[in-house]
Amino acid sequence: MKHTELCKLISRSEPIPGIFDFTIESENIAKEAQCGQFLHINCGESTFLRRPISICDAYDGKVRFIFEVKGAGTRELSKKQTGDMIDVMGPLGHGFEIKDNVKNPVVIGGGIGVFPLYKLAKELHGRADVFLGFRSKDRVVMESEFESVSNMVITGTDDGSYGYSGYIASAMEQYLNFHDCTMIYSCGPMPMLKAVKKIAEERGIPCQISLEQRMGCGIGACLVCSCETVNGGADKYAKVCTNGPVFYSEEVTLND
Numbered sequence: 001m002k003h004t005e006l007c008k009l010i011s012r013s014e015p016i017p018g019i020f021d022f023t024i025e026s027e028n029i030a031k032e033a034q035c036g037q038f039l040h041i042n043c044g045e046s047t048f049l050r051r052p053i054s055i056c057d058a059y060d061g062k063v064r065f066i067f068e069v070k071g072a073g074t075r076e077l078s079k080k081q082t083g084d085m086i087d088v089m090g091p092l093g094h095g096f097e098i099k100d101n102v103k104n105p106v107v108i109g110g111g112i113g114v115f116p117l118y119k120l121a122k123e124l125h126g127r128a129d130v131f132l133g134f135r136s137k138d139r140v141v142m143e144s145e146f147e148s149v150s151n152m153v154i155t156g157t158d159d160g161s162y163g164y165s166g167y168i169a170s171a172m173e174q175y176l177n178f179h180d181c182t183m184i185y186s187c188g189p190m191p192m193l194k195a196v197k198k199i200a201e202e203r204g205i206p207c208q209i210s211l212e213q214r215m216g217c218g219i220g221a222c223l224v225c226s227c228e229t230v231n232g233g234a235d236k237y238a239k240v241c242t243n244g245p246v247f248y249s250e251e252v253t254l255n256d
């Protein structure tokens with residue numbers, strides 16, 4: 001069930017420039033949040049539409065989300081101070097599925113796509129092998145937090161300034177040449193998701209991907225966030241906000 005609430009901002013930090021780490025109070029949302037679901041946030045008066053931001057963590061009546069300032073909405077949201085109230089709708093969408101029998105799960109995120117994967121990694125109870133990709137060393141976030149809840153973390157940068165040098169999907173591909181895996185979970189930029197989908201499907205590994213499409217209403221009414229599925233006819237398009245944001249890679253066609 002979704003709730004629309006005015007929630008108090010109880011903690012706020014900027015771990016790297018332009019990335020804001022917020023925790024709000026909400027008993028209802030914290031109790032119901034599943035990993036991979038998102039909040040639809042009224043950022044303030046400058047933007048009419050709410051903005052979707054993933055739930056990074058939820059516990060003890062608290063909900064954490066981390067966002068990058070991209071445009072007017074996230075810029076206005078970033079100005080909120082501890083004690084301010086934020087108008088939040090959530091939890092929304094269909095999140096990641098965690099199956100009990102999943103063996104050696106692999107979690108792979110890129111850039112701001114790492115944030116929704118943290119609650120997932122926690123709920124995999126130390127079993128996940130995690131791959132985190134960033135543009136460069138100064139954009140690396142949450143590495144130690146992932147390390148504290150995962151079996152193993154490999155961090156990489158596109159420019160080689162920290163950790164694995166190159167695209168993080170390549171690091172995962174090399175790892176899969178020597179390790180079994182029965183589920184891949186992924187969120188990140190479209191080129192990374194395309195690479196992850198291809199690698200998973202070539203190996204026959206089920207793969208869940210979270211799509212961060214531009215979104216309007218967040219509740220399935222406006223169709224702004226439609227994505228193309230592999231089906232025809234009436235099922236040719238799915239709504240990222242309600243059918244997703246998490247899909248099995250084989251369900252969707254990834255377009256730029």
Ligand SMILES: Cc1cc2nc3c(=O)[nH]c(=O)nc-3n(C[C@H](O)[C@H](O)[C@H](O)COP(=O)(O)OP(=O)(O)OC[C@H]3O[C@@H](n4cnc5c(N)ncnc54)[C@H](O)[C@@H]3O)c2cc1C
Pocket residue numbers: 038047051052053054055065066067068069070071072073074075112115116211212213214215245
């Ligand atoms: C389900 C979901 C979960 C998300 N979770 C997070 C998260 O945890 N952390 C985070 O930082 N961001 C997340 N996003 C992206 C975030 O919603 C957008 O960055 C935000 O809506 C931009 O709003 P704005 O008003 O600041 O910028 P706008 O003025 O609306 O846009 C600024 C620029 O960002 C681009 N943009 C806007 N929305 C998106 C989008 N969805 N994907 C790619 N580019 C976009 C625009 O094309 C434009 O170039 C998520 C998106 C979705 C759909």
